Amino acid sequence: MNLLIKDIVASFSRMPRWVQIWVALWLVPVNLISLVFLDAPSGTWVACLSIAGMLPNLYLPLIERGLGKSMALPHIMPWTLQWFTVIGLLLGDPELGGTYQAYLWVLLVTNSLSLLFDYPETIAWFKGHKGIV
Template identity: 45%
Template sequence: MILQIWQSYRRLPVWVQLWVAVILVPVNAASLAFVVQPGGAWLAVMAVGAMLCNAALMLIERGFSKAMALPHVVIWTPMLGLVIWLLGQETAPGFRRYLLILLAVDTVSLVLDYIDGWRWLRGERAVA
């Protein structure tokens, strides 16, 4: 099963593989470093929670599909509202820098996720 997931990942376009491995996962996982900040625990639950939902989808589908956009859309859309709200509060400088990076990365991700989610809902259910 793990081999099938890996092979599916490797069938994705190279830019998607790099986006996921070098930017998306590390930036969202970094939320765990800020759980002690005000709102940081909620942020980590939402940032990592969407990724854990995708891990479950990968196991069920034995690979990557457009269905993986749906947890991002459902969880990260309100999370970005939290990020914007936190940016309006007094926060530690390191946390503020992280919030700006997270906002930029997950905004780009959500644009792609809304497109993929729509495509999945319209019937594009293939696993890479």
């Protein structure tokens, strides 16, 4: 197990520094914050979609002994559904306002940027680029 963890850490370390920062200090925390808004309109659904996009990436590095393009796949469906949900909330609920509305904008931009990387990575994975970093 110790060697497996070392392989995963080494793989993460080989990623560009900006990707490491993006994932560890922005993408994951922004999606986890969704748990704070469970009682907000569609908050449970938004949180479920956030977690559904991240949860498989806890075990994929264990299976592959590192990080690869396969880690984009779990984001595609839940975060695309989330995108439509959040757009619907932001455009369809004029009473939304406040902290939750601001958070939804941050989440929308964050996961939209992630999906801009995830769609090409997923296509590359399906074309056979299945190595790890």
